[in-house]
Amino acid sequence: MTKIDLTDSLEKIPVKIFPDPQSGSAFVAREIAALIRQKEAAGKKTVIGLATGSSPKTLYAELVRMHKEEGLSFKNVITFNLDQYYPMDKDALQSYHYFMRKNLFEHTDIDPANYHLPDGMIPKDKVKEHCLNYEKQIEEAGGLDLQILGIGVNGHIGFNEPGSGIHSKTRLISLDNSTRIANAYEFGHMSQVPRMAITMGINTILKSKKIILMAWGQTKAPVIKKAVEEDDTEDIPASLLQNHDDCTFVIDETGAAELTRLKVPGSPANVIGPRA
Ligand code: F6R
Numbered sequence: 001m002t003k004i005d006l007t008d009s010l011e012k013i014p015v016k017i018f019p020d021p022q023s024g025s026a027f028v029a030r031e032i033a034a035l036i037r038q039k040e041a042a043g044k045k046t047v048i049g050l051a052t053g054s055s056p057k058t059l060y061a062e063l064v065r066m067h068k069e070e071g072l073s074f075k076n077v078i079t080f081n082l083d084q085y086y087p088m089d090k091d092a093l094q095s096y097h098y099f100m101r102k103n104l105f106e107h108t109d110i111d112p113a114n115y116h117l118p119d120g121m122i123p124k125d126k127v128k129e130h131c132l133n134y135e136k137q138i139e140e141a142g143g144l145d146l147q148i149l150g151i152g153v154n155g156h157i158g159f160n161e162p163g164s165g166i167h168s169k170t171r172l173i174s175l176d177n178s179t180r181i182a183n184a185y186e187f188g189h190m191s192q193v194p195r196m197a198i199t200m201g202i203n204t205i206l207k208s209k210k211i212i213l214m215a216w217g218q219t220k221a222p223v224i225k226k227a228v229e230e231d232d233t234e235d236i237p238a239s240l241l242q243n244h245d246d247c248t249f250v251i252d253e254t255g256a257a258e259l260t261r262l263k264v265p266g267s268p269a270n271v272i273g274p275r276a
Pocket of ligand 1: 051052082149151153157
């Protein structure tokens with residue numbers, strides 16, 4: 001029988017496990033609302049980094065509900081999205097501009113001047129300048145108060161594919177084939193998925209004061225375990241979040257299935273690990 005060293009199985013990033021994406025998203029939405037209200041009371045704007053894809057959809061639905069039913073205002077919110085395909089027209093159905101407008105922005109009172117996404121149509125020779133400027137805009141807004149993340153099955157955060165360094169900044173990157181396959185559903189066929197994207201870097205993300213990564217479903221379970229339990233490595237970019245002192249993974253029970261605390265009864269993580 002293989003002997004499992006339980007001391008090696010502790011989680012290096014706090015993980016909150018919820019029964020389903022709805023309850024996990026409601027928790028994250030409450031965190032965001034509390035942050036917005038707290039900063040507003042101090043006369044300040046809240047700067048939030050946003051993700052797209054399937055994971056944050058339930059979060060955005062809950063924020064829209066809070067706006068409509070509980071008066072949560074986005075007037076004092078400034079947002080910066082993590083990434084955008086390249087090339088990509090901002091009005092294309094698959095663009096993250098379109099995604100954000102349809103899933104969040106159009107249904108809230110956010111000022112269109114206050115939301116930012118990388119420009120997927122910037123000419124190649126202007127990309128570098130555009131990326132530097134994106135970093136500058138985040139800094140001028142006061143830096144990110146909170147960054148919302150999803151995670152790719154290959155461990156990417158934003159479009160920081162495996163190999164992305166801890167010091168990486170906003171830049172143009174080639175997408176992994178696994179990412180293009182995972183996102184083919186947005187396009188109808190993989191051949192139509194762009195080969196490149198502009199993404200905030202790992203360093204840009206780590207500079208956020210607080211980070212919440214959301215992941216739902218069994219397909220994410222193996223990479224969640226690697227990111228939180230194993231040593232941090234550029235091969236699993238999400239594991240680099242172990243270097244942040246206020247990062248939480250919010251996941252559902254199926255996404256947690258590979259964690260030692262659930263797999264090995266009586267493991268240390270099972271006893272002391274945080275649970276929602
Ligand atoms: C998207 C992004 C990506 C996704 C990740 C997970 O803005 O930054 O890192 O969060 O690919 O995608 P879903 O949520 O579709 O599984």
